[in-house]
Amino acid sequence: MGEDFSDLVLARSGDDAAFTRLVAPLRAELHAHCYRMLGSVHDADDALQDALVRAWRGLARFEGRGTLRAWVYTVATRTCLDLLEGRARRALPVDLGPSSERAVVGDAPLADVAWLGPYPDAALPAGPGARYEQREAVELAFVAALQHLAPNQRAALVLFEVLGFTVAEIATIMDTSTTSVNSALARARRVVAQKVPSPSQQRTLRKIEDARLREIVTGYATALERGDTEALVALLTEDVTWSMPPIPHWYHGLKAVTDFAVEVPLARCGSWRHVPTTANGQPAVALYLRNEGAEAYTAWSVTVLTLRGDLISEITSFLGADHFAHFGLPPVHDA
Structure with a gap:
């Protein structure tokens, strides 16, 4: 495993500093993952904090059969899916209705819409993903398209296309079957292909x-x-x-x-x-x-x-x- 084994042993024994060292290299990519899933930096902050607390409390359940990265992504993805349950998808104005032909003066904000938010590049991890480069995977068109997907489709697409997990690994992460993952991927790809222009930014x-x-x-x-x-x-x-x-x-x-x-x-x-x-x-x-x-x-x-x-x-x-x-x-x- 790529993790520091001594830190893993210490973390399992209750050493929170050792746990912090273990997850530190993953924090940036986990934060970007939460943003893709949730469409908001604020929500990504909350989800990441919640996920790391869950991971810390449940570390004894990590048996070492896979990588720590896969296990932490399991926790983070399930945290995001929990947060998405019952929530409206995040939107941009183009999702709400037709464009206006003339200027609307004194236009009032809509407070009852969950709006998509911007993501600071300084928060991005370094290095490319499996198919989409890290920057491509937070481009507005891509993240906006993700919001049109059901949460399980969103998770499957991001885990496979952006993060490079296998279908079998995703099935484990999402506690479902490989058949369900493949079906979610197929539907997600169709939506994204329709909504994301080519070439990428x-x-x-x-x-x-x-x-x-x-x-x-x-x-x-x-x-x-x-x-x-x-x-x-x-x-x-x-x-x-x-x-x-x-x-x-x-x-x-x-x-x-x-x-x-x-x-x-x-x-x-x-x-x-x-x-x-x-x-x-x-x-x-x-x-x-x-x-x-x-x-x-x-x-x-x-x-x-x-x-x-x-x-x-x-x-x-x-x-x-x-x-x-x-x-x-x-x-x-x-x-």
Whole structure:
């Protein structure tokens, strides 16, 4: 086994420091696993903490027949499945209804929807998975597609395609049959194939020079800061979409997106400042807003950009200052 046997012995005897050392190399990948399953960094935090407590308390049941990694993933997956029981799936505005053709001014947040949230790249583990690279496996399109799957299908797909477990191992993890796992995988693959565009963002980004990528990210943010509609539009595809969870309305197509941009963020929202970041394996911008009469620029949104070629095809602005702490960003911008 790859684990330190002496730490395993100590952990079984009640040494929590030894247990901490055992699971430390797995924490990042377990956290990303919980995020894929649950669609929320906050929920992933809670699930990981709960799973590690369960694993610590149940360590005596680990007989060493498989790897400790597989056993801990069993605990984490079952923890996530327990949390998903009876819960509504997490959504983006595009899941709720058709796009709006004109800007909706004064759009109110929907508090009764469980919204998908962004994932900070700094939390990602290093190294590729079995089929999807780690960054591909947290891209917005992929995680959003997972939310359309039944929990058992979601778990089977992630465990097989992302983490490289065998069907037999997954059957053990999920306490089911290999037939059930294969059936769940087949259904999950059909849904994901329909909802996840090709190529992945990772393949797209690899074809763009770093300097050009910085131009795109900075160009988007500075166009907002300067109120420059022409500069913003030049960065967008004809079929661009813009959504802002927890705001329910969203926009599709250059005409509708331009109308929204002119009427709301460029005209009615005050003054902007930005900090470049990355989220879900994609370029992102943390935006700070200063309303008229206010002294400070305060946290407003983490905006994730999806690219096609070297243009922006999707803008997903996750509104709310609560996202900023997960990215290690301050609530106030020192302008």
